[in-house]
Amino acid sequence: MKYEVISNNSELLNLNLENNQLLIEALPKTGSSQITIQATTETGGVAAHTFKVYNNYVPPESIDPPQPPTLINAISDITLTPQVSSQTIDISQIFATPDGEQLKYEVISGNGELLNINLQNNQLSIEALPKTGSSQITIQATTETGGVAAHTFKVFNNYVPPESAATINSGLTELQNVIDANPDDLLASLDTPEAKTTLETLMTELESNFGNIVNAIQQPETLTKAGVSPEAVATLEQLLANREVGAALGLPTSVESALKNNDFRIWDKYLVNATEAASILLPDAPQTNVAFLDFAGGHGENVTEVFESVNPNAEYERLSINNGNWAEQLVRVVEQLQAKGERGGLVNLSLDLTAIDSEGRVTTRYELTPEEQEAIQFARENNVLLVVAAGNTGGQMSGLGMAAEKFDNIITVGAVDRSRDRADYSAYDSEGVTPQLSLVMAPGGEWENDPNAFVGTSRAAGYVTAAASLVWGANSELNYQQVKELLLTTANDLADPGWDAETGVGLLDVKEAVERAKVTEAKPLEVTAAPEVFSFTGEGRVNTSSRAASAGTEAAIEELRNDRQNLVKDLESLQDAGNPDLGLDELRAQVEEKTEAAFEEFRRLSSDVAIASAKENMVLEELGFASQGNGIEQGRLQNFEAVKLALEHRLEALKEAKVELEKPSANERNLEKAIGEVEAGISSVERRLRYHKIPTYQDYYWWVATSTSQIKEEDIDIISDHISFYQTKYDKSDNPWQPGRQKRPILLKLKEKAEEVKSRLQEYLNLTAEQTRISKHRNGIEKDRQLYNILKRRAVAKAQIDTAYSNLLGLAKEWRGKNQNILDHFHGGGIPKKPNEKINFYKKRINDYWKNINFLNDHAFNVGKRVSALDTKRTWESRRDSYRTQLEALKDKKKIADIVKQQKIEALELQIAQTQSELDQLEKLSVYTEQEVKAADDRLTTIEQQLNTLLNDKASAEQKLHGYKRDYRRFQEAGEEKNSISQQIQELEAQQRSIQQREQNERLQLQNLEAAKFADEPAIVQTKNNINSLQQRLRSHRIPTYPSSYRTESTTAVWNDIQQIKADVSFYRQKYNTPVRDSNGKLIRNRQIFLDLIPRAEKVQESLEKYLGILNKQNRIQNGTWGIEEDRELSQVLKERDPPNLSAAQARREPLAAKA
Incomplete structure (x- = not known):
């Protein structure tokens, strides 16, 4: 089904129907309008629908201005210190209104580098950041009817300890x-x-x-x-x-x-420490070869002027580049160095790369062509260092600046202002992931009020080139790698510590680099494998070129001058498309009217789209920060839960450790057992001392003597029995026995055993004497330990003596048995036969036997008396004292163990209390964080709603702009043609210069031939023919030159507006990049800053509209200096150009013009 609007009041409403969407926009007029929409089917069926629209427009001049709030309580200036680093102000009492209206407060200015400012629920929170300085804070109050008032006060942040x-x-x-x-x-x-x-x-x-x-x-x-x-x-x-x-x-x-x-150049040498740096070199110090590859004109002269201000003694060569042929010129410079036999050189490239597409659009080029890569590698192999400007796009630098990442013979140079901050225009590695990128900073200047100021990274590159030449002059034997390393390592760090994407290694230090070069040992050049050469992805789609890396003041002014010429071509395009019956004046008036209306509509629609896009971007940024803040709060809440769980586990572990510690340990049980054993030993010794139950040698001797007497009596009885037995036997036997003369074996054994007993008794006596001597000199724990060891040895010795006496008793019994056997088997040989003699004989033998035994008993008794004289009580007292000393030591050890255990228990109790306190605090923080999470969710929802509204507004504005572009496509074609013709003129100018150069060369060659007198006539004729041919080509490529009166209006006003726009944009960017901090100290961007950007954007838009209006007025042909005949001549010249030289837009336009 096809829809269309068949009726509408265009004085009240602006309607647009596209893709079944009807857009109705009110115009500044009051009234009602009927709109009729008609629907048509494919078979031709038609239906219509009508509805009314009321436009209630009230002129602004008829509305009374709203009454602003009144300031009733001014805020005094505030000073913050490290001790008092924040302050909260209730601003609801600062302003008042007569009717008691509700006021909306907002912070419209504040220094985010010094203060963290937050306004919520009419509470203004000011928190000092770690920096010293003063800041002005402006608070704006707005009534419900739109009345606005502001109040400003100062805050001084004193962060100096x-x-x-x-x-x-x-x-x-x-x-x-x-x-x-x-x-x-x-x-x-x-x-x-x-x-x-x-x-x-x-x-x-x-x-x-x-x-x-x-x-x-x-x-x-x-x-x-x-x-x-x-x-x-x-x-x-x-x-x-x-x-x-x-x-x-x-x-x-x-x-x-x-x-x-305001002249930034004053600070340049101070910033890079270059004052009289050239005087460090000896007067006859050799200077390295320096070449500047730059564009013809003022740009190259400005770069060399900066170079000479630091190194006035250097000689250099300047080569012009055209149409991006810098790689070709670089190869030429290196070949010249080779021809001279030089071992290295220095080349300045104050340019960045561009690409021109099929429609003539110029953009930054981020890739090198294979030829450019090979040229850089050729310089690298021949010890040539390249100093490259980073460019002035303010964002990602071109492929030439980024080539320092791939080729180690390139230093990329960025620009700083006099505060040593990166200049807004200085390009850098915006992705910031290539720390191997050799980026150094130098002064590049700042925009002030001078339209001819030389500002940009080209200026900074001039300083670095001069520094490199001085370093090479201080030590000519260095290679390019060492020169580059000296420049980078001596730079003063800026911004973040170490290398960073925006400022690289830091700010150039000329003198430090030169001084260090004088003491640096030269090394051979270490050329590694050549980097891989990559193909150019834009081959066949774009034309490669380059541009000066300056801020482009001259180019901007020249662009303003050319706009008038381009608009003349637009006039011609409109003339061809108009009514051929109209006169030129009528056609001019018609064209001006249509052009003015078209520009007005275009400005309005473009402004709507731009404002909608700016608001969308700001809300998107705010949405991103809100999402980030929501994520932060969610993360904090999760972190709190994790910490809470960890604290609970820790608390449980501490309580279990306390229970385990309160239980008796194995060491404590061992100490208790040892103390009990020592106390039992003390009790045993004291009982012995109390009841004198200490065995003496007399007791033992009495037992032995008693046993001996008993044995004696038993032996006498036995012997008596044997005598009686043998007497009877003797009386009955007729076989007499003669006693032998051998010695009695039993007596010999008894004697031997008696000697052994004597020896053992003597040993016992020696031991007791040693014990007595030691007991008199015992002192201290070590002496007690020695005494203890001696007592142990004495106990062993006494046990051995007791065993010996026991063995002696057994031996006596054994002898008794043997004597019995002897008597039983006695043959009676040598014994008197008479009974009385035999009895006397046996009595004598028994007396001798017991005489020996009595001797042994007497000896044992005497030894016993000596032993009993020893002080055995002192031995047991010493043992008791030793036990007591050991008991005190054990008790002290137990006491110390109890103290340590109690300390451990108290430490655990303290940890338990602290952990419980942390848990309680965490519970409170968790509740607060949950509230913050909810607030962040609500804020996120609100911003999303705002974003949806803005997206709808933007879609509506883009739809209107699309309708305008569709209706006024001719202006687009004219714009494309304008760009194409501008490019064509540049190409023709280049061809013209080339032809003129060739003509000059041919003339020179002709003069040389005529002067030499030996040239043949055909050569001279051929040369003249070449000259004529070149002159013919030059005439065929003549470019129309417009009279000077065509540029009668001054560009001063336009320049001032451009400066204002740039100042606005700089302020805009500064506000956008100003860091502030949240309650956690994390850097965020204040929401109020984004609200400030909207009026600033509208102000920039107004400046742009003013600029376009000036251009439009400047390009109107109203002053009469450009007549009808000249218009026709210009049109004829443009039409008579060769078709191959016309741009695609021009070629498309001619058939349409002929058809019209």
């Missing part, structure tokens, strides 16, 4: 004393070791507390608020105002004047 302020005060006081000692020669006073040490300490303190030395000295009142005394500040101001100090730092004026001067 008292000890640092004291160090700064003492350092400046010492400097003042040094100055007073020699007031006529300030530099000489500051050149002493004491002053240098003091200055170094001051610099360190100022850097660490103020973030940047420039920030500290630029505002002396900041030092006063930070606790520095007025006298110390006065000393600092005296130093800053001295021109000699400024000259020593490389400044053409005093530091104070340099800080107030």
Whole structure:
């Protein structure tokens, strides 16, 4: 089904029907309108529907302005310190309205580098960040009817610790004393070791507390608020105002004047430590070969001017490049070095790479062609170092700058401002994943009010090129790898510690690199394998080129000048497409009217789309931060749960450990058992001492003597029995027996055993004597231990003696049996036969036998008397004392073990209490975090709703813009043609220069031939023919030159608007990149900043509209200096061009124009 709008009041409404979507937009007029929509089927059936739209438009001038709120309580200036680092203000009492309206508050300005500002529920929270300085905070209050009022107050953040302020005060006081000692020669006073040490300490303190030395000295009142005394500040101001100090730092004026001067160039040499750096070299030091590959014109001259400001003694060569032929020129430079026999060189490439597509659009090129890669490798193999500018796109650098990652003979140079921050325009590795990228920073300048200022990474590359030439001049034997390493390793770190994506290795330090080069030992060049050469993915689709890596002021002005010429071509395009019967003046008026309307519509629609896109991006950013914040809160909650679980496990483990510790341990049980055993030993000894139950040798002797007497009596009885037996036998026997003469064996054995007993008794006597001697000298634990060992040996000896006596008793019984056997088997030989004689004989023998036994008993008795005289009681007392000493030691050990155990129990109880406290605190935090999670979820939902609304608004604006582009496609074709013709003109100009150069060469050759007098006539004729041919080609490629009156209007106003736009964009970017912190200290971007961006974006849009209006007015042909005949001549010249030289858009347009 086909839909269309068949009626509408176009004075009230703007309607657009596309893809079955009817868009109705109110115009600034009040009234009602009927809209009729008609639907048609494929078979021709038609139906219509009508409805009304009321447009209630009230002119702004007829509406009374809303009444702003009234300031009733101004906020005084605030000072934050490390001790009081935050403050909360209730701002609901600052403003008031007569009707008591509800006010909406918002923070519209604040320094996010110094403060973390948060406004919620009319509570303004200000938290100091670790940096010193002052900030202005502006609060805006808005009524329900739109009335707005603002209030501004100052917050000074004093992050300087008292000890640092004291160090700064003492350092400046010492400097003042040094100055007073020699007031006529300030530099000489500051050149002493004491002053240098003091200055170094001051610099360190100022850097660490103020973030940047420039920030500290630029505002002396900041030092006063930070606790520095007025006298110390006065000393600092005296130093800053001295021109000699400024000259020593490389400044053409005093530091104070340099800080107030907007000329950024004043600080360049100071920043890179390049003041009189060339004087470090000897006067006759050899200079390396330096070449600059740059575009013809002012850009190359500006780069070499920067180079000469650091190394005025160097000689260099400058080669022009055209249409991106820098690789060809680089090969030519290296070949020249080879021809001269030079061992290396230095080449400056202050350019980045571009690509031109089929429609003439110029974009940054991120790849190198194979020819460019081979040229860089050719330079690498011949010890040639390349200094490359990073580019001024402000984002990802081109393929040439990134080539430093692949080729080690490239140093990429970025730009910093005088605060040593990366310049906004300086390109870098935006992905930040290539720390091997050799990126060093140097001053590139800042935009001020000079449209001709030379600003950009090209300027920075000039400084690095000069530094490399001085390093090579200080030590000409170095290779490019060593020169590059010296420049990188001596750079001063910026931003994040170590290498980072935006500032690389840091800020160039020229003098340090040169000084270190003088003491560096030269090494042979280590050329590794050549990097792999990759094909160019844009081959056949785009044309490769290059552009100067400056901020492009001249190019911007030239673009403004060319816009008028391009719009003339648009006029011609519109003339061909219009009514051929109209006159030129009528056609011009018609074209101007249509052009003005088209531009007005285009501006409006583009503005709507741009604003919708900006709002969408900001809300998307806010949505991302809200999602991130929600994720953070969710993560915190999960982390709390995990920590809570861990604390509960820890608490349970601590309680179990306490229970286990309270139980008796194996060591305690062993101590108790040992104490019991020692106490039992003491009781046993005391019982022995109490009842004197100590066996003596007399007891033992009595037992032995009793046993001996018993044996004697038994032996006498036995012998008597034997005598009676043998007497009877003798009386009856007739076989007499003669006693032998041998000795009695039994007596010999008894004697031997008696000697053994004597020996053992003597040994016992010696042991008891030793015990007596030791008992008199025992002292201390070690002596008790020795006594204990001696008593053990004595007990063993006594046991051995007891065993010996027991053996002796058994032996006596054995002898008794043997004697009985002897008597039983006695033959009676030698015994008197008469009974009386025989009895006397036996009695004599028995008396002799017992005489020996009595002798032994007497000897044993005497020994026993000597033994019984020993003090055996002292032995047991010593044993008791030893037991008591051991008992005290065991008890002390047990007491110490009990104390250690109690300490462990108390430590466990403390840990249990702390863990329980942490659990309780965690419970409270978990509840708060759950509330934060809910708030984050609600905020996320709100932002998503806002995003959906904005997406709908953007879709509507894009739909309108699409309808405009569809209706005014001719202007698009004219724009494409304009770009194509601009490119064609550049190509023709290049061909013209080439032809002129060839013509000049041919003329020179002709002059040489005519002057030589030996050239033949055919050669001269051929040369003249070549000249004529070139002149003919030059005439055929003539480019129309427009009169100077065509550019009568000054571009100053346009330039000022461009500067304002750039200032707005810079402010915009600064606001966007300003870091703030959340309650956890994590960097986020304040939501209020994004709300601030919307009016700023609208202001930038207004500036752009003003700029387009100026261009439109400038390009109108109203001043009469461009007549009808000249218009026709221009049209005829453009139409008579060769078809192959026309762009695709021009070729498409001609048939349409002929048809019209």
